[in-house]
Amino acid sequence: MSMSSGLLKLTTECGSVNEPDPEAATAEKPKKAVMVDLGNGSQVLHMPRFISYKDSWQYFDYLDKNIPWTRPTIRVFAKSHVQPRDTCYVAREGLQQLAYNGYKPHAYSWDEFPPLKAILDLVHKALPESSFNSLLLNRYKGGNDHVGWHADDEKLYGPTPEIASVSFGCDRDFLLKKKPNKSVQGMGKVFTSGFLMFKATAITTVNGSYRKANTFVVLSFTVKSGRAIKGEPPSKRSKKNINSDQHAFMLKHGSLLVMSGYTQRDWLHSVPKRVKADSVRINLTFRRIL
Numbered sequence: 584m585s586m587s588s589g590l591l592k593l594t595t596e597c598g599s600v601n602e603p604d605p606e607a608a609t610a611e612k613p614k615k616a617v618m619v620d621l622g623n624g625s626q627v628l629h630m631p632r633f634i635s636y637k638d639s640w641q642y643f644d645y646l647d648k649n650i651p652w653t654r655p656t657i658r659v660f661a662k663s664h665v666q667p668r669d670t671c672y673v674a675r676e677g678l679q680q681l682a683y684n685g686y687k688p689h690a691y692s693w694d695e696f697p698p699l700k701a702i703l704d705l706v707h708k709a710l711p712e713s714s715f716n717s718l719l720l721n722r723y724k725g726g727n728d729h730v731g732w733h734a735d736d737e738k739l740y741g742p743t744p745e746i747a748s749v750s751f752g753c754d755r756d757f758l759l760k761k762k763p764n765k766s767v768q769g770m771g772k773v774f775t776s777g778f779l780m781f782k783a784t785a786i787t788t789v790n791g792s793y794r795k796a797n798t799f800v801v802l803s804f805t806v807k808s809g810r811a812i813k814g815e816p817p818s819k820r821s822k823k824n825i826n827s828d829q830h831a832f833m834l835k836h837g838s839l840l841v842m843s844g845y846t847q848r849d850w851l852h853s854v855p856k857r858v859k860a861d862s863v864r865i866n867l868t869f870r871r872i873l
């Protein structure tokens with residue numbers, strides 16, 4: 584692996600390569616993974632200790648220094664903004680061009696960054712069914728850098744994209760919330776409305792004799808479910824947090840988080856601003872362009 588051996592001197596609560604390895608005593612333990620079922624065919628897998636503490640700092644150091652980071656201008660709700668984090672994009676040659684928020688990132692080759700290929704190999708070992716071919720990199724320089732609520736639901740990833748996210752450096756919160764559905768929410772109850780049209784036969788009498796006439800009947804309806812959305816007492820919510828509408832994960836140095844199934848269709852995710860996150864975090868999101 585051609586990684587830089589330069590040491591980093593970070594002096595924050597986020598840790599640094601010079602600190603003793605907090606995992607040293609547990610190095611022999613098998614890596615633990617937690618699978619969270621979000622319901623309706625969406626899942627998140629979280630492996631807090633995917634890459635060892637020491638290797639993770641070496642990857643961090645290499646990526647921080649060698650990736651050609653840029654901070655592009657993007658368009659959100661018809662307004663131009665400087666993206667609130669650094670980014671870079673790597674993809675196999677010949678794939679469809681990625682475009683998001685009016686921005687088309689230049690696709691660098693995997694061959695230019697051998698350590699990225701090494702991390703991709705580790706991800707493929709953990710997820711043998713997967714075959715990622717592109718990578719969006721993010722660098723958050725401090726607590727003001729963030730990514731707002733969004734879903735990575737671009738068409739080129741297909742209807743059920745799998746996204747594997749590896750994090751290095753400062754710990755940051757990763758939040759998931761369910762997309763608002765098309766039902767109308769009011770008074771704490773769910774309303775669903777629509778129209779039903781069906782063919783009916785009307786029987787009438789004309790000059791004393793019966794006549795049949797076909798007609799279309801349109802009925803509008805509103806269904807009010809008994810389930811309260813807001814104000815539901817905590818005691819009634821699932822203790823295991825299954826099918827809850829919000830989830831939070833702490834993405835630690837060396838962790839892996841995988842979103843799969845319908846997570847991009849049905850959920851939004853974000854890494855919010857955090858005043859106390861005063862050092863750099865680097866995140867790699869591996870994706871497959873179909």
Ligand SMILES: O=C(O)CCC(=O)C(=O)O
Nearest residue numbers: 719721730735854866868
């Ligand atoms: O930094 C992260 O953990 C998430 C990044 C992300 O959501 C994205 O690049 O689409």
Ligand SMILES: [Fe+2]
Nearest residue numbers: 733734735852
């Ligand atoms: Fe994302």
